[in-house]
Amino acid sequence: MATTQQLEDITTQVRRDILRMVHKVNSGHPGGSLGCAEFFVTLYNEIMDRKDGFDMDGIGEDLFFLSNGHISPVYYSVLARTGYFPVNELNTFRLINSRLQGHPTTHEDLPGVRIASGSLGQGMSVALGAAQAKKLNGDNHLVYSLHGDGELQEGQNWEAIMYAAGNKVDNIISTIDLNGQQIDGSTDTVLPLGSLRDKFEAFGWTVVDIEEGNNVDAILKGMAEAKSLTGKGKPVCVLLKTVMGNGVDFMMHTHAWHGKAPNDEQLAEGLSQNPETLGDY
Amino acid sequence: MKTYENQGNKDTRSGFGAGLTELGQTNENVVALCADLIGSLKMDDFKKNHPERFYQVGIAEANMIGLAAGLTIGGKIPFTGTFANFSTGRVYDQIRQSVAYSDKNVKICASHAGLTLGEDGATHQILEDIGLMKMLPGMTVINPCDYNQTKAATIAIAEHHGPVYLRFGRPKVANFTPFDQKFEIGKALHLVDGTDVTIVATGHLVWEALEAVKTLNEKGISAEVINIHTIKPLDAKAIIDSVSKTKCIVTAEEHNHLGGLGESVARVLSQHKPTPQEFIATNDTFGESGTPAQLMEKYGLNANAIVKACEKVIKRK
């Protein structure tokens, strides 16, 4: 098991990857990516039970589905740095003829990705289907999924949330990136979500709060609790409170960097706040 | 030969925004809805000037279409704004039942259409929307070519009673049509007269067609260019008249060849005037990430490709 320091060092490197990827092509989504860096690093390094290599069916291992596909930079960085494909390939993010599409796809056979996402609101249904396939296969591994908080405004989520409880899909842990921001402003100004705990509970889910969603120890603890609550007849939801743009001071607590790349000076500033740890690609 | 000058690159979505701003001042029944993409759709001004007539629906496009249908009951003229993919495929049945079948006066305004959306990639680059929308009975489908025309079209569709799909794009492209044009739905615009081949283009491909004409002229080929901003209802007469003279045609669009402008033109010609035709369109494929120019080159949707298609179709006469 990695130490807290090791996980934080990986996270720092992932932040550098995110900044450099979006800067190079002057497009992409750094805000949500940075906010979820600790979560991804912890999930892939400590929480999920993963096999070596990649095959689509993923039988005998935990699966992860990214529903809010726009945060592909953090996903790609962590996939590369956990060995799914060469770290150098991060250089091709959003370029023509690349496997690292703006939003994750299976179309180019990128290892680690099992479904296209980008059009919001579809991932939970897919994750539930995969969780039910695991049950049919007698595979007692778990399915993890991640969703934006703004993304929950899409009605399909609530069809899936109702379905999950009604069908006792209890081998899924769906995490919500509760950063309180979306494109046009805060979720409160765009369309208030109300109490997500109350909503998920009313729909029959078990809810775990992670108040410090940018603290690897808090994530480890919260996800361990979530894991312990699976297999009890109810789907499990984790409300992960994060700071959008975390780790780069001028990107924090705002929707401004949802889908905007830093310029040269901003990149230098962001990188200086996150010194190289594992080595840049 | 008539030539056209680029007055400076501008994005067609800003033409939509400007048209909507003007409508806000001139037509108090116009209301606008957006699904968490106000900046991308250039709806900021309308929102600022008329907060009481602007509805932020959040990331919930299906709800947006239903709300828009409801707002027409009571005489409002709703303009919905989101990306083309989420304006069409995402909400097809909502449009079909609550808007088209119910004959509601909703204007579905769709930005970031086609490959030129660029780096976001295939999940966002819809190349099937013209087909989806033109198949709906009663739906008018418009794909203007530049900023000025998009602004004029936005203003014109408020006066037209019935559902409209207005398709425009993200990148800054040549702005070359008159700023004071009057937009007539369903009326094709003759841009260049020619005798050897007809090029019928829509949207971003119209400027590419004009660029192609220059190269064709150098090769001694005289091409006629028609800007077919309205795909449905299609100006069949303009097309038939032109090919009566040129005897061959190239259609050009930023869309799949299945279901697009080219197929609409082929249907008209096969019934009324069978004519050799080549298609500038994507070839039943999804797009991918890349810069707009790279993608238009890779998928064969630029002036070069139009030149080649013209040379090919002329040989088939």
Ligand SMILES: Cc1ncc(C[n+]2csc(CCOP(=O)(O)OP(=O)(O)O)c2C)c(N)n1
């Ligand atoms: C169906 C759909 N509608 C709209 C969009 C455009 N869009 C991309 S991200 C986004 C905001 C998402 O908010 P949230 O889930 O909170 O993600 P965050 O901004 O926090 O990263 C929107 C509206 C989309 N990708 N898909």
Ligand SMILES: [Mg+2]
């Ligand atoms: Mg958010």
